Amino acid sequence: MRAHALLREIIRNLTSGTSRLGALFFISTLALTVAVLSDVLTISRTVDDAIEYRGSGAAVMTLALPGRINGASCDALADTPNVLAAGAMRPEGKVTAGTLPGEPLDLYTTTPAFARVLGAEDGGSGVYVSTDVASNLGSTALPLTAGAPTPVRGTYPYPPDGRRAGFGWAVLSPTSASDGAFDECWVLSWPQRSDLRQLLLTSVTPAAAGAAASEQPIVSQLNTKYGLTFAGSTEYESRITRYAPYLAALVGFVLSAMAVWFRRVEIASNLHAGASRGTLYLQHLIESVAWSLPAVAAAWMAGFLTATITAPTELPSLALRSAEIALSFSVGTLTGTAFGFFRVREGRLGHYVKGR
Known part of the structure; x- marks a missing residue:
């Protein structure tokens, strides 16, 4: 498939709703923003406690x-x-x-x-x-x-x-x-x-x-x-939101894998018609980027703005932390797309059609 034909196919899928762009963007933005803000707000509270402790x-x-x-x-x-x-x-x-x-x-x-x-x-x-x-x-x-x-x-x-x-x-x-x-x-x-x-x-x-x-x-x-030693350091190390990057990666993996798996009949049909597996994979990879990248940008911006308001003294580190969580989602998305796509087999087309 030529590059312009591939691009036209991707645009058609995005605009027609075949790739479920709107739903995937909304779900991923919501989930990722919650993950980012949970950690940013938790760290901001620790920063406030530290300022109060030192100021006292x-x-x-x-x-x-x-x-x-x-x-x-x-x-x-x-x-x-x-x-x-x-x-x-x-x-x-x-x-x-x-x-x-x-x-x-x-x-x-x-x-x-x-x-x-x-x-x-x-x-x-x-x-x-x-x-x-x-x-x-x-x-x-x-x-x-x-x-x-x-x-x-x-x-x-x-x-x-x-x-x-x-x-x-x-x-x-x-x-x-x-x-x-x-x-x-x-x-x-x-x-x-x-x-x-x-x-x-x-x-x-x-x-x-x-x-x-x-x-x-x-x-x-x-x-x-306020106690002999500041307890915020221990609370920071033991906070549950420290696992936010792993959760974000898991959410990205599941969403992208499901998005590809829901289109298994389409993928298997194209393979049966002689389409290149590499070209089809590139198509679905670009389509997953189309909804995941804006979600990453929106969630990171939400974390950045929240950090600006709640902990401006720690803005650089919180901005990096927000980026870490958001980029973990991207890694999960790319991995999930590959996992979902390469599970699809041309020889199981009939099975996919019956199970649809």
Whole structure:
């Protein structure tokens, strides 16, 4: 069969309804879209949980040992893999703002990198304050009673969501990491490290002569509300939708194999009339692509748009995951077409006609 004749035959089958283009496209699009969206939404929920966990301060671990924390060693932990920020601090009592003398602020001296652990951005020079302090006293300068207004270097969020109290109405005053000993070392690790306690202990300096032998460092979590470790990683690995590519491939295989098998009389008749098996196979392969490829594109686009809305930070990985599921359907479709076609035998034409 010549190429133009083959093309004309394919177009005739698609437009006349012989290939069941509309029904197969609708069923495959629906099934594939469900598979794609199920996994995208499941992963998006895990991403939301991770953002909530990290944003709550649950990913921050603290080590407390008054007068025994080396600021430089603590700051250096930020160079460790999976450690996003690290810094040391020591409390310095209270300070008073001239506009709210009845509401003294907690004052902490910190290493330069400490504010990053709390999510503050560096704005130059001055002190860091919580967003509550900034909204009540100003976000550019702090009107302390002792001396001239102090410039505000940056702000950090510290809502009352279960995290340790004492920093929601506070001032952080950065100093050199070598400016004396500190009382605590804080580390923000993401993804979480299992050896974070051991890392924190590297910031501890040896006890001075005559110090209490029973004094031990206390390692704790800034916010214990969401558990010591993020459970989303385990849930992600065990999610049932991780099998979505295999399900999509199976659906594609079954649909395409059935689509060919329903036309077994037509195929066997053409073979009996002398048509080339290779040409007939190419015809049915192209016809299966005609309904499966638009379904793949529609399902992938649905996954992409859903990821854009639900988890924009993970859009590239979710787009690839959607493509993986959709392309698995394509593989299943091509395999099913071959399986269904090569099961048809010219010698069983009479049997096919009787069983139709």
